[in-house]
Amino acid sequence: MSTLHLDLATADADRLWDYGPGFVRLAGFAVGDSPVVTTTDITMVVEMIEKADLVVGHNVLGFDLPALELYYGLDLARLVREDRVMDTLLAARQNDPPLSGKVDARRYSLDALAKRLELGGKPAGDCGSALKTLACEFEGYDKIPVDHPDYVRYLVQDVELVRELSKLLVVDDYLRREHQVMWRLGHIAKHGFRVDLDLVQRLIAERAARVETLKKRLYTVHGLPLAGKKPHTTTAGILALEKAFIDLGVTPPRTPTGALATGKEALTQLETQHPENVGLVELCQTLRTFNGERSMAQTLLENSSSDGRVHPGVAAVQATGRISITDPGLSVMGKRDRGNICERAMLLPDVGHVLIGADLSQIDARAMAMHCQDENYIAALAPGKDMHDEMAAAVFGEDGWVRGAGHHPRRGDAKAITHATTYGMGPAALAASAGYSLADAERQLATLELKFPGLAAFKKWIRADASRQVIANAFGRRMRVQPGKEYTQAPAHIGQGTARDLMMEGVLRLPEWLLPGLRAIVHDEIVLSVPEHRADEAEAAVLDALQFAYRIAPDAASVLVLADRSDRGHDWADCYRSEKKGWPEVARDHRELMTCTYVGCTWHTTDNLSQEGRAA
DNA sequence: TCTGGACGCGCC
DNA sequence: AAAGGGCGCGTCCAGA
Numbered sequence A: 001m002s003t004l005h006l007d008l009a010t011a012d013a014d015r016l017w018d019y020g021p022g023f024v025r026l027a028g029f030a031v032g033d034s035p036v037v038t039t040t041d042i043t044m045v046v047e048m049i050e051k052a053d054l055v056v057g058h059n060v061l062g063f064d065l066p067a068l069e070l071y072y073g074l075d076l077a078r079l080v081r082e083d084r085v086m087d088t089l090l091a092a093r094q095n096d097p098p099l100s101g102k103v104d105a106r107r108y109s110l111d112a113l114a115k116r117l118e119l120g121g122k123p124a125g126d127c128g129s130a131l132k133t134l135a136c137e138f139e140g141y142d143k144i145p146v147d148h149p150d151y152v153r154y155l156v157q158d159v160e161l162v163r164e165l166s167k168l169l170v171v172d173d174y175l176r177r178e179h180q181v182m183w184r185l186g187h188i189a190k191h192g193f194r195v196d197l198d199l200v201q202r203l204i205a206e207r208a209a210r211v212e213t214l215k216k217r218l219y220t221v222h223g224l225p226l227a228g229k230k231p232h233t234t235t236a237g238i239l240a241l242e243k244a245f246i247d248l249g250v251t252p253p254r255t256p257t258g259a260l261a262t263g264k265e266a267l268t269q270l271e272t273q274h275p276e277n278v279g280l281v282e283l284c285q286t287l288r289t290f291n292g293e294r295s296m297a298q299t300l301l302e303n304s305s306s307d308g309r310v311h312p313g314v315a316a317v318q319a320t321g322r323i324s325i326t327d328p329g330l331s332v333m334g335k336r337d338r339g340n341i342c343e344r345a346m347l348l349p350d351v352g353h354v355l356i357g358a359d360l361s362q363i364d365a366r367a368m369a370m371h372c373q374d375e376n377y378i379a380a381l382a383p384g385k386d387m388h389d390e391m392a393a394a395v396f397g398e399d400g401w402v403r404g405a406g407h408h409p410r411r412g413d414a415k416a417i418t419h420a421t422t423y424g425m426g427p428a429a430l431a432a433s434a435g436y437s438l439a440d441a442e443r444q445l446a447t448l449e450l451k452f453p454g455l456a457a458f459k460k461w462i463r464a465d466a467s468r469q470v471i472a473n474a475f476g477r478r479m480r481v482q483p484g485k486e487y488t489q490a491p492a493h494i495g496q497g498t499a500r501d502l503m504m505e506g507v508l509r510l511p512e513w514l515l516p517g518l519r520a521i522v523h524d525e526i527v528l529s530v531p532e533h534r535a536d537e538a539e540a541a542v543l544d545a546l547q548f549a550y551r552i553a554p555d556a557a558s559v560l561v562l563a564d565r566s567d568r569g570h571d572w573a574d575c576y577r578s579e580k581k582g583w584p585e586v587a588r589d590h591r592e593l594m595t596c597t598y599v600g601c602t603w604h605t606t607d608n609l610s611q612e613g614r615a616a
Numbered sequence B: 001t002c003t004g005g006a007c008g009c010g011c012c
Numbered sequence C: 001a002a003a004g005g006g007c008g009c010g011t012c013c014a015g016a
Helices: A042-051 A060-072 A076-081 A088-095 A110-116 A130-138 A149-168 A173-191 A197-222 A235-247 A264-273 A278-292 A296-302 A341-346 A363-372 A375-380 A387-396 A411-422 A427-434 A438-451 A453-468 A486-509 A512-517 A532-546 A606-612
Strands: A003-010 A024-031 A037-039 A054-057 A085-087 A193-195 A313-315 A324-326 A353-360 A470-472 A478-480 A518-521 A525-531 A548-550 A559-561 A563-565
Touching (some): A003 A042, A003 A060, A003 A149, A024 A060, A024 A149, A037 A042, A054 A060, A054 A149, A060 A173, A076 A173, A088 A149, A110 A149, A130 A149, A173 A486, A173 A512, A197 A278, A197 A341, A353 A486, A353 A532, A363 A375, A363 A411, A363 A559, A375 A453, A387 A411, A387 A438, A411 A427, A411 A486, A427 A438, A438 A453, A453 A470, A470 A486, A486 A518, A486 A525, A486 A548, A525 A532
Parallel strands (some): A003 A054
Antiparallel strands (some): A003 A024, A313 A324, A353 A525, A353 A563, A470 A478
16 A cells, blocks of 8 residues: 655645646655655656655645646546545544634644644744745745745655554544545635626626715715725724714614624614604615625625636535635525625626536434434424424414415514524523513423424434534534534534535535536535526426435335426526516526616616626 | 624625 | 534634
8 A cells, every 4th residue: 555645835825726737836755664756756656646645735625636637637636536635624624623703723734733632843934835935035925935944844744744644544434434525525616606897897897986976975074084985984984973863862882892883783773762753764774785885796706717617616524514616605695685696797607608506405303304314393393384384383373274275374483593593592592682571582482392303302412412513414424513602603503513424425425527517515505507408407406316215214104305497597686587487587598688777776876877887 | 904703795 | 411513715814
């Protein structure tokens, strides 16, 4: 068995996808326990990799091997298919999972791991690491002489660290599966998402104009400063705003920490409390409009490569294992709001392609059902049933609901309660968010416990289990729970983490010809760009992959995983035109009209039309 | 000049 | 005793 430990020295890592030849500058490798070799003969290293039984490296699946695939034709698909890659970054996260939040964001670098495991750290320079120091000195990672002794020493040390680290990491079945998963998701970064740069430019200009108007209004009417991107959140702006509120006869709203509250909630509350105060209502509305201004178009532009595409980062860094897509953050693009769902119109299928998509139905609830094995809960998720109707019937009774003839009148309330219970929401918060009395909220949560005893028992068990700090989901993903937060985090991690792995099960079941078309994963949704003439076939394949029955143990009851497909789109927003029937502008056909007569259309507004006509 | 925290927006 | 989870990004500010 020959194991090759690998690390590359490259130009700026951010430019992996568009730097061009010369990106990989120096390779360091060690076979087994033999000394580390460094070389600029990258072709030779690729040949060594293809001969090795196992290639080991830190983030090799996310960086080094894709670089060698892109620039040197490495057959990465084969390496992964034959289980010949071991990524110590993936392994480290499974071995020692991260807490939620940002606290653990820097715990998994090779440096940090080496320090934590006492493998001997790296000497730090002026700019941080030794490598950064060199990059500073020579003004660019791609300007460091490849024979610089510090550069070579750094690379040698990294390969040695990888080798030592790999000896300490446990490889389990989940980790092996995770390598397959992350290789597949790697196609999202590799191929990128095509951007409508003309539309991006137009939206940037329109936003700038709107922001200017808002700033001027706050300046002339309320005496706020004009400087800054958000004057009302600067020190001077806050002072002026406090004065404006007092002048308008109200006490300035506060956040829990005592700062001036300028958020949606506080402003809406002020408006409802003082509807007759015209000046105040105007101020609140202006501030809310300002808060709502986002710069997604700017972000897309800044992350676009020279190929006219964004190549986002894709990683499983979250405490639950959920997939983060960043730079740009595709998972946080507009969807629910009429005002910003058209952000997705900036993302396009490849030329000659259409975008297709599907989302998993109530996947968090199904994940909970699998784990808790509650008969009633599983029954509520049976095919043909509407889960929220069933939950409504369980909590509120069946009065006023005729099965098969429309939804339960309190379906919407039940939806919130189901969500609340999975995440451990208490009666007070439920009452506040849903507008119930405390007693009603208490009764509803209690009813839920009675009707779904298995669910209640499971939550109790997993909370206790979390006292060991690390819990595992049905697939074997290990998830860290913060001590003290077991009550809410433990069930939530199971719901989210298993939902994630069910989606990844679907990704693993996708036929390989679809992988180059992968464009985004948004937790329970998957988006692909496929050739228009193969769209039927692709949609069938995606639904087939995403839908299956799953049992968490040989003797457990199986639960179905079901998916709904979205529309074929000529841009990403276009995929939701039937889901958002009331918003005609979601459809690309509508957006291409010169003008429209729909009241409330967020595309054909007078502001937009006055720019230069939207339908170019 | 850079970085981390706070805040507030958005997504699931 | 009570307890809503997980994120990314832009902006501003304080502190190094």
